[in-house]
Amino acid sequence: MAVKERDRFSTATRIRLLGEQTAARVYRSQTKRQARRSRLTGRAALLAMVLCSLVVALAYPIRQYVAQRAEIADLRQEQQRARGRVEELRDLKARWQDDAYAEQQIRQRLHYVLPGEKGFVVVGPDASEPSRGDDGADDRPWYSNLWDGVDKSDARDQ
Numbered sequence: 001m002a003v004k005e006r007d008r009f010s011t012a013t014r015i016r017l018l019g020e021q022t023a024a025r026v027y028r029s030q031t032k033r034q035a036r037r038s039r040l041t042g043r044a045a046l047l048a049m050v051l052c053s054l055v056v057a058l059a060y061p062i063r064q065y066v067a068q069r070a071e072i073a074d075l076r077q078e079q080q081r082a083r084g085r086v087e088e089l090r091d092l093k094a095r096w097q098d099d100a101y102a103e104q105q106i107r108q109r110l111h112y113v114l115p116g117e118k119g120f121v122v123v124g125p126d127a128s129e130p131s132r133g134d135d136g137a138d139d140r141p142w143y144s145n146l147w148d149g150v151d152k153s154d155a156r157d158q
Contacts, residue, residue, distance in 0.1 A: 111141040 095101045106112050113119040121141070 109142075111143075 096105075111119060111121070
């Protein structure tokens with residue numbers, strides 16, 4: 001019986017030792033996982049810090065880049081408008097080179113007449129002669145405006 005008790009004790013001891021060994025392995029593996037987790041957390045924090053510093057470092061240059069691109073786009077539009085205006089002015093200059101157009105404009109704007117022609121200013125039924133207080137300079141020939149200016153300055157001098 002002594003042998004049987006020893007075997008039991010021996011088996012119980014072996015089971016206990018196996019349990020302790022298993023517990024030690026589990027503890028070591030948990031410790032390794034925690035160590036890995038802490039390293040990953042440290043790595044993640046370092047990575048996050050690097051990314052944040054890159055974002056902060058690049059924010060101003062990127063903002064400047066975007067602003068400059070918008071300014072370039074605005075300047076291109078302005079350049080297109082200026083080119084269109086230049087074309088209009090070239091067309092106008094070409095028209096003024098034509099003697100018939102120049103004569104037409106001179107007669108229309110300055111109320112000139114050719115020798116032998118009689119000039120008339122047609123006034124509609126609702127129009128009246130502008131008084132001295134009413135400017136009406138756009139509706140009258142240039143020479144009337146000139147004489148009115150001379151008369152006004154003469155009246156101030158007296």
